[in-house]
Amino acid sequence: MTPDRSSTRRAHARRFSCAIDARWTRFTRALAGAGAVALIAAALAQWGMLPDPDPASEAEGFVAIAVLGAVLLAAIFAALWPVRPRAAEVLRFDGALWWWDRPGEPLAIVPEVFIDAEHWMLLRLRARDDEGRALGHRARGWLALSRRGLGPSWTTLRLHLFLA
Template identity: 50%
Template sequence: MTPDRSTSRRATARRFSLADDRRWVRVQRAVLGGGLAAALIAVLLQAGVAEAFARADPGVFADVVANGVGPWLAVLMAAAAGAALPVRARAPAVLRWDGAQWWWQRAGEPLAISPDVVVDLEQWMLLRLNAATDAEGVRGRTPPERWIALSRRAHEAQWASLRLHLFLAAG
């Protein structure tokens, strides 16, 4: 007798403990630091600060600013400073599949969510967690979405099961 293959496979209930990926936090800080530096430099250049420095001190600093290297150097230094800040370990969050619904819990009560795998590079994933909608399609009082970066290195013991559940539960 051949097995019945017409039924769809469903993921069983499972709980995943997810810690923040420190490298992802550093990348976010580097981008934020570089972006803030670029915005500040744009405001200063628009205000004419570079020309004032060039007139006041015709030395090496004025040449660096006048040639446009100074602003790029400042952006790179701000990005490096943002990436160099220490990353504090936070309590791991819990992503839970109960067989019918995904749940997210960091601090406080659990939030019903619907996870979307936005990027999957097999060694690294970017998830978007959307608050689950009710029957009429209206979101609750919770924030609409949260982004989570996960790496195989940080979640080695549960990586295969996590990926399997994310894709099987979506179907």
């Protein structure tokens, strides 16, 4: 008979200060700006305010290039807009459950690693019930984290997210 090697120990309680990554903020702004301009251009084309692109016509080709340039300029402008510093948000693990301390109030959450790129990850934070299960499918918040932003606590956070 093999001995029971399972442990009844719990993971240690930890606190992770998560600074808001300015690069992530700029990326999402650029994506939103480009999407808004592309949506406006599509609506104008649908209503007949922009000519249909025809490869035989130079004028219509210039309109298509101008629309693409406007989308690119909107993305660049949104990305270069200054990012206001915000208070760091805190993820707490009490040994059994996760908490998200935002400015204002703590929220009981279930963190899910949505994207993991080794040096960067995107967490989807979902509210949880008293038994630790996620409530619904809607995210209460998203948190973009980087190795550079978390420093020495990066590895510990990853271990807690994947193993605790």
